[in-house]
Amino acid sequence: MHIVLDDTAMAAAGRGNVLASRLIHRAHVEVGWYLYAPACALVEADRARPGTAEHLAALPGIVLLDLDLPAALAVAQQNTWAAAHCQYAAQPTPDRPDGAIIATAAPGRWIGEPVRVLDLDP
Template sequence: MTDTLHIVLDDTAMTAAGGGNILASRLIHRAHAEPGWYLYAPACALVEADRARPGTAEHLASLPGVTVLDLDLAAALAIAQQQTWATAHSQYAAQPTADRPDGAVIATTAPYRWASKPVRVLDLTP
Protein backbone atom coordinates (compact mmCIF):
# COMPACT_ATOMS: atom_id res chain seq x y z
CA MET A 1 0.00 0.00 0.00
CA THR A 2 1.33 3.43 -0.96
CA ASP A 3 1.49 6.10 1.71
CA THR A 4 -0.41 9.22 0.79
CA LEU A 5 0.83 12.71 1.60
CA HIS A 6 -1.23 15.84 1.02
CA ILE A 7 0.62 19.15 1.23
CA VAL A 8 -0.78 22.66 0.93
CA LEU A 9 1.72 25.28 -0.22
CA ASP A 10 1.20 28.61 1.51
CA ASP A 11 2.18 31.84 -0.23
CA THR A 12 5.67 31.81 1.32
CA ALA A 13 6.34 28.27 0.07
CA MET A 14 5.16 29.22 -3.42
CA THR A 15 7.40 32.28 -3.47
CA ALA A 16 10.32 30.19 -2.19
CA ALA A 17 9.80 27.60 -4.94
CA GLY A 18 10.29 30.31 -7.53
CA GLY A 19 13.31 31.65 -5.67
CA GLY A 20 15.38 28.50 -5.75
CA ASN A 21 14.45 26.98 -2.39
CA ILE A 22 15.69 23.39 -2.73
CA LEU A 23 13.17 21.97 -0.26
CA ALA A 24 10.22 23.48 -2.13
CA SER A 25 11.66 22.26 -5.42
CA ARG A 26 11.97 18.73 -4.04
CA LEU A 27 8.33 18.76 -2.95
CA ILE A 28 7.25 19.78 -6.42
CA HIS A 29 9.41 17.09 -8.00
CA ARG A 30 8.08 14.37 -5.70
CA ALA A 31 4.46 15.37 -6.32
CA HIS A 32 5.11 14.99 -10.03
CA ALA A 33 7.20 11.81 -9.87
CA GLU A 34 5.84 9.73 -6.99
CA PRO A 35 2.36 8.27 -6.55
CA GLY A 36 0.63 9.30 -3.36
CA TRP A 37 2.22 12.76 -3.15
CA TYR A 38 -0.23 15.64 -3.69
CA LEU A 39 0.52 19.37 -3.67
CA TYR A 40 -2.17 22.02 -3.48
CA ALA A 41 -1.97 25.73 -4.22
CA PRO A 42 -4.94 27.64 -2.75
CA ALA A 43 -5.94 30.41 -5.17
CA CYS A 44 -5.76 33.20 -2.57
CA ALA A 45 -2.25 32.16 -1.54
CA LEU A 46 -1.29 31.92 -5.20
CA VAL A 47 -2.34 35.55 -5.71
CA GLU A 48 -0.21 36.71 -2.76
CA ALA A 49 2.78 34.68 -3.97
CA ASP A 50 2.45 36.25 -7.40
CA ARG A 51 2.34 39.73 -5.86
CA ALA A 52 5.58 38.97 -4.00
CA ARG A 53 7.26 37.31 -7.01
CA PRO A 54 5.55 38.10 -10.34
CA GLY A 55 5.21 35.05 -12.56
CA THR A 56 4.83 32.61 -9.65
CA ALA A 57 1.13 31.95 -10.26
CA GLU A 58 1.53 31.14 -13.93
CA HIS A 59 4.55 28.95 -13.25
CA LEU A 60 2.98 26.90 -10.43
CA ALA A 61 -0.33 26.54 -12.25
CA SER A 62 1.51 25.01 -15.21
CA LEU A 63 3.18 22.28 -13.14
CA PRO A 64 1.53 18.86 -13.45
CA GLY A 65 2.16 17.97 -9.79
CA VAL A 66 0.38 21.02 -8.38
CA THR A 67 -3.41 21.28 -8.05
CA VAL A 68 -4.78 24.82 -7.80
CA LEU A 69 -7.67 24.99 -5.35
CA ASP A 70 -10.39 27.38 -6.42
CA LEU A 71 -12.03 29.84 -4.08
CA ASP A 72 -15.44 28.21 -4.07
CA LEU A 73 -18.40 29.37 -1.98
CA ALA A 74 -17.59 27.18 1.02
CA ALA A 75 -13.99 28.44 1.07
CA ALA A 76 -15.07 32.06 0.62
CA LEU A 77 -17.50 31.84 3.53
CA ALA A 78 -14.88 30.22 5.74
CA ILE A 79 -12.17 32.78 5.05
CA ALA A 80 -14.16 36.00 4.66
CA GLN A 81 -13.77 36.90 8.34
CA GLN A 82 -9.96 36.55 8.37
CA GLN A 83 -7.41 39.35 7.97
CA THR A 84 -5.31 37.72 5.30
CA TRP A 85 -7.03 35.60 2.71
CA ALA A 86 -3.84 33.82 1.69
CA THR A 87 -3.28 32.36 5.15
CA ALA A 88 -6.97 31.69 5.70
CA HIS A 89 -7.37 29.87 2.37
CA SER A 90 -4.29 27.75 3.09
CA GLN A 91 -5.63 26.84 6.52
CA TYR A 92 -9.05 26.04 5.05
CA ALA A 93 -7.44 23.84 2.39
CA ALA A 94 -5.53 21.88 5.05
CA GLN A 95 -8.69 20.86 6.89
CA PRO A 96 -9.96 17.27 6.53
CA THR A 97 -12.23 16.55 3.55
CA ALA A 98 -13.68 13.41 1.96
CA ASP A 99 -10.61 13.26 -0.33
CA ARG A 100 -8.21 14.08 2.51
CA PRO A 101 -9.68 12.54 5.69
CA ASP A 102 -6.55 13.34 7.69
CA GLY A 103 -6.29 16.83 6.25
CA ALA A 104 -3.08 18.19 4.79
CA VAL A 105 0.23 19.56 6.00
CA ILE A 106 1.02 23.21 5.28
CA ALA A 107 4.42 23.79 3.69
CA THR A 108 5.83 27.20 4.59
CA THR A 109 8.98 29.25 5.02
CA ALA A 110 7.25 31.20 7.81
CA PRO A 111 6.38 28.56 10.43
CA TYR A 112 5.84 31.23 13.12
CA ARG A 113 2.76 32.32 11.16
CA TRP A 114 1.12 28.98 11.95
CA ALA A 115 2.12 28.67 15.63
CA SER A 116 -1.34 29.41 17.00
CA LYS A 117 -3.28 27.62 14.25
CA PRO A 118 -4.61 24.05 14.45
CA VAL A 119 -2.57 22.77 11.48
CA ARG A 120 0.45 20.56 10.86
CA VAL A 121 3.42 22.42 9.38
CA LEU A 122 6.32 21.43 7.16
CA ASP A 123 9.10 24.01 7.59
CA LEU A 124 10.84 24.73 4.27
CA THR A 125 13.29 27.20 5.77
CA PRO A 126 16.72 26.34 4.37
Protein backbone atom coordinates in the same frame (compact mmCIF):
# COMPACT_ATOMS: atom_id res chain seq x y z
CA MET B 1 0.82 12.72 1.43
CA HIS B 2 -1.25 15.88 1.07
CA ILE B 3 0.57 19.21 1.29
CA VAL B 4 -0.79 22.73 0.89
CA LEU B 5 1.71 25.35 -0.26
CA ASP B 6 1.23 28.69 1.43
CA ASP B 7 2.23 31.92 -0.32
CA THR B 8 5.69 31.93 1.28
CA ALA B 9 6.35 28.37 0.10
CA MET B 10 5.25 29.27 -3.42
CA ALA B 11 7.52 32.31 -3.51
CA ALA B 12 10.37 30.23 -2.07
CA ALA B 13 9.92 27.66 -4.84
CA GLY B 14 10.34 30.46 -7.37
CA ARG B 15 13.56 31.54 -5.67
CA GLY B 16 15.02 28.04 -5.94
CA ASN B 17 14.35 26.76 -2.42
CA VAL B 18 15.62 23.17 -2.50
CA LEU B 19 13.00 21.80 -0.11
CA ALA B 20 10.13 23.34 -2.09
CA SER B 21 11.62 22.01 -5.31
CA ARG B 22 11.81 18.51 -3.84
CA LEU B 23 8.14 18.64 -2.85
CA ILE B 24 7.18 19.70 -6.36
CA HIS B 25 9.28 16.92 -7.86
CA ARG B 26 7.81 14.26 -5.57
CA ALA B 27 4.25 15.37 -6.33
CA HIS B 28 5.03 15.03 -10.01
CA VAL B 29 6.67 11.59 -9.96
CA GLU B 30 5.34 9.72 -6.91
CA VAL B 31 1.92 8.14 -6.56
CA GLY B 32 0.10 9.35 -3.46
CA TRP B 33 1.88 12.71 -3.20
CA TYR B 34 -0.37 15.72 -3.71
CA LEU B 35 0.56 19.41 -3.65
CA TYR B 36 -2.17 22.02 -3.46
CA ALA B 37 -1.96 25.71 -4.37
CA PRO B 38 -4.93 27.66 -2.97
CA ALA B 39 -5.89 30.51 -5.32
CA CYS B 40 -5.68 33.22 -2.66
CA ALA B 41 -2.18 32.14 -1.66
CA LEU B 42 -1.17 31.97 -5.31
CA VAL B 43 -2.20 35.61 -5.76
CA GLU B 44 -0.18 36.69 -2.71
CA ALA B 45 2.85 34.71 -3.89
CA ASP B 46 2.65 36.38 -7.28
CA ARG B 47 2.45 39.81 -5.65
CA ALA B 48 5.59 39.02 -3.64
CA ARG B 49 7.40 37.49 -6.60
CA PRO B 50 5.88 38.31 -10.00
CA GLY B 51 5.66 35.32 -12.33
CA THR B 52 5.17 32.80 -9.52
CA ALA B 53 1.50 32.14 -10.33
CA GLU B 54 2.12 31.36 -14.00
CA HIS B 55 5.10 29.18 -13.16
CA LEU B 56 3.30 27.10 -10.53
CA ALA B 57 0.10 26.83 -12.56
CA ALA B 58 2.10 25.27 -15.40
CA LEU B 59 3.57 22.50 -13.24
CA PRO B 60 1.80 19.15 -13.63
CA GLY B 61 2.25 18.05 -10.01
CA ILE B 62 0.32 20.94 -8.46
CA VAL B 63 -3.44 21.00 -7.94
CA LEU B 64 -4.89 24.52 -8.04
CA LEU B 65 -7.66 25.07 -5.51
CA ASP B 66 -10.39 27.48 -6.55
CA LEU B 67 -12.06 29.88 -4.17
CA ASP B 68 -15.42 28.10 -4.07
CA LEU B 69 -18.30 29.16 -1.81
CA PRO B 70 -17.26 27.15 1.30
CA ALA B 71 -13.69 28.45 0.96
CA ALA B 72 -14.93 32.02 0.45
CA LEU B 73 -17.03 31.80 3.62
CA ALA B 74 -14.01 30.53 5.58
CA VAL B 75 -11.77 33.23 4.12
CA ALA B 76 -14.29 35.95 4.97
CA GLN B 77 -13.88 35.17 8.67
CA GLN B 78 -10.10 35.77 8.66
CA ASN B 79 -7.84 38.81 8.25
CA THR B 80 -5.62 37.48 5.47
CA TRP B 81 -7.02 35.69 2.47
CA ALA B 82 -3.88 33.71 1.65
CA ALA B 83 -3.43 32.18 5.10
CA ALA B 84 -7.17 31.62 5.51
CA HIS B 85 -7.47 29.79 2.19
CA CYS B 86 -4.46 27.61 3.09
CA GLN B 87 -5.87 26.81 6.51
CA TYR B 88 -9.24 25.94 4.97
CA ALA B 89 -7.55 23.72 2.36
CA ALA B 90 -5.62 21.86 5.08
CA GLN B 91 -8.76 20.81 6.97
CA PRO B 92 -9.92 17.18 6.76
CA THR B 93 -12.20 16.26 3.86
CA PRO B 94 -13.61 12.94 2.64
CA ASP B 95 -10.65 12.72 0.21
CA ARG B 96 -8.16 13.74 2.92
CA PRO B 97 -9.53 12.40 6.23
CA ASP B 98 -6.34 13.41 8.05
CA GLY B 99 -6.26 16.82 6.41
CA ALA B 100 -3.12 18.22 4.83
CA ILE B 101 0.16 19.68 5.99
CA ILE B 102 0.93 23.32 5.23
CA ALA B 103 4.37 23.85 3.69
CA THR B 104 5.72 27.27 4.55
CA ALA B 105 8.89 29.34 4.56
CA ALA B 106 7.48 31.35 7.49
CA PRO B 107 6.50 28.79 10.16
CA GLY B 108 6.03 31.47 12.81
CA ARG B 109 2.88 32.69 11.10
CA TRP B 110 1.17 29.36 11.88
CA ILE B 111 1.91 29.29 15.63
CA GLY B 112 -1.34 28.80 17.50
CA GLU B 113 -3.28 27.71 14.41
CA PRO B 114 -4.86 24.25 14.26
CA VAL B 115 -2.67 23.00 11.38
CA ARG B 116 0.38 20.80 10.86
CA VAL B 117 3.34 22.65 9.37
CA LEU B 118 6.32 21.65 7.23
CA ASP B 119 9.09 24.24 7.57
CA LEU B 120 10.79 24.94 4.23
CA ASP B 121 13.11 27.58 5.66
CA PRO B 122 16.64 26.17 5.25
